[in-house]
Amino acid sequence: MLFQRAKHLRTKAFKAQGLSQIISQAALSTASRRNGYDDTVQNLKIGAHTRVIFQGFTGKLATANAKESMEWGTNVVGGVKPKGSGEHLGLPVLPSVRAAMEQLKPDATGIYVAAHQATAAIEEAIEAEVPLIVAVAEHIPLHDVMRIHSMLQSQSKSRLVGANAPGIISAIGRCRIGFQPLPTFSPGHIGIVAKSGTLSYETVGSLTRAGLGQSLCIGVGGDVIAGTNFVDALKVFEHDDDTEAIIIVGELGGTTEEEAADWITAYRKRVKIPKPIAAVVGGFQAPSGKVMGHAGAWTGLGEGTAESKYRALERAGVNMVDHPAKFGGVMKNILAKSGRSVKKIEQSATHAQKRRSYHTSRFLRRPTLNTTSPVSAQQRQSLHLTADQSSSLLKTYNISLTIPPEGSPSTHYLGISPARSARSPSIIAAPTANPSQLHQRVKRFSFDYREGPTTDTINAAIAHLQLDAAPPKAKAQTAELIKNLWKLYREKEAIDAHVSLALSVEDDEILIYSPYLVFDDAAYRSNKRQADLHELRDKKMIAATGLEAEEAGIVYIPLASPVFPSGTAQNNTQTAPTSEAQGEPRNLVGTLVNGAGLALNAVDVLHTRLSPSTAAANFLDTGGKATSATISTSFKLILSDPRVSVVFVNIFGGLTQCDMIAEGIILAFKEVGVEKPVVVRLRGTNEEEGRRVLMQAQLPIHAFDDFEEAVAKVGGLAHGGR
Structure with missing residues (x-):
């Protein structure tokens, strides 16, 4: 199977x-609340009839994209530039989305602005009742997205795709x-x-x-x-x-x-x-x-x-x-x-x-932040706080922690988290804090982002915690804790804000311990919000390879080794161990892939196709904005892991061109000193040119267009084959 x-x-x-x-x-x-928004599903049925406008129409990316789309046959009828007017690409430019709706009667809008401008652009389109809103930008803060969905779920005119x-x-x-x-x-x-x-x-x-x-x-x-x-x-x-x-x-x-x-x-x-x-x-x-x-x-x-x-x-x-x-x-x-x-x-x-x-x-890369913006376009990361930092922050929201109680008759798990299906925040609750039981017993109680948790929602969560029959003092403290967690969650733009609870037998109070706080780093990187939290980040706790990857806009995650001959498994860490005495395998595959989904799939397939002792050494996503320099840095990161015996470059060229990837590989051979065999699978945009570039370089590179053939070659090389 x-x-x-x-x-x-x-x-x-x-x-x-x-x-x-x-x-x-x-x-x-x-x-x-969602019935109205559900009615907008029909707006997804686009076609030759669809009248399209662009927000950010006169920008470089929107201009090039509009030209390509129009040449292909898309019925672009104009666009919006705040406070602008006139013509662009022979089409009208209007100062607002509402004006565009009145004069151009669009069925859809494509939003081509940077992440720090995208929230306002989406909200403007919702208020103007554009039937279909397409937002492509990365790094829009989670709390902005939840606020947008609070708006969407209260109306029945606009449908959002993205972000x-x-x-x-x-x-x-x-x-x-x-x-x-x-x-x-x-x-x-x-x-x-x-x-x-x-x-x-x-x-x-x-x-x-x-x-x-x-x-x-x-x-x-x-x-x-x-x-x-x-x-x-x-x-x-x-x-x-x-x-x-x-x-x-x-x-x-x-x-x-x-x-x-x-x-x-x-x-x-x-x-x-x-x-x-x-x-x-x-x-x-x-x-x-x-x-x-x-x-x-x-x-x-x-x-x-x-x-x-x-x-x-x-x-x-x-x-x-x-x-x-x-x-x-x-x-x-x-x-x-x-x-x-x-x-x-x-x-x-x-x-x-x-x-x-x-x-x-050739095609444009996906929209990202403007090069003139002071905000970095790095890959999105989550900000975790240490136990001491979490304790200090919680105190400012009237949440005092204790050490985990011993011999407590009951424990509970409580917090605020996203409810993805409901497209909203939620109270997350379980009548146990036992990690082995949380997945079965946890429930989410969603609520509107703009309104906050209602009394009924709070009481439902307390009932699921099995604290509805607790002494009045403890029950009231739990309700107050939920309100305080929500206040922290909203004001500090958390992704998760969780704690464990126990009921004190002696004084009928709740004891709070083991906090788990995770914050949305995009709020700072895209919008320069939450700077105080961002300053708490201790870069000394991050491996050098992790920092280098982050600075280059690369997501690089070392993966655990397969089971050792001794029968033990290597723990997953940020730095790969090097001890051969412990049975550390030396035949793992370094992976370099453009796109997170494709990278996930490549790691999965290598795991099933190759021998039990061989698997991917890492997950590496170059991102949609990969350049030759990015590819060279990726090789450096991959080859810093002594477990790697072969490098597998798996590229489907869409926005990233295959010839550019090929040039980056050649640059890596020059700058990094690649001494391990390299298998390159190129498909998509400029694939023939990419293979030609690799062939002319006369380097020890095995180039393929077929995925299965490339994986088979990787497996052979990982075990000393040619």
């Missing part, structure tokens, strides 16, 4: 029944609102919904090569809270006559994959001939507690692992694959079995030319 070797299985602790309870609770608590997303694109309707690499797409009949941009491009490329093409591709993005989720997309695909089959591209974090599985189970029961569905899930080998490139790629309490997501979709009748390059062949097979007839794209000279341009066209 696929992925039997996954290390961090928690399937037993995360039964389907428990997940259903968590999802149902969150849904029930917000159902009345931190490639956008939405109709290949049939020639409508792009985002930054997807256009030559990868071809008109067809497969609908795609994806968290990862690079994995979606890989999926699209596989379908295009198979002659199937795509109908509608929705990139929901990798943030903690997404404006559109998998179930929203599935509802559109179900009733879309152009969509004959569906692909889901998921990863660890949240519960949207399990919610999709529940929806698919019900769909297959109510529809006589359901549309076939296939999926891939990334993140099987992600270490616990790490944010894996995407801001939302981490597993919270009560959320499933990649393994449980995979199994949920499989039980729902979804055809699962382990790598998106397989989707072309898989979709042909399941379409044939379903009895559906999908017209293949005509292979005319025009289409053939478009296929050739798939390898040679």
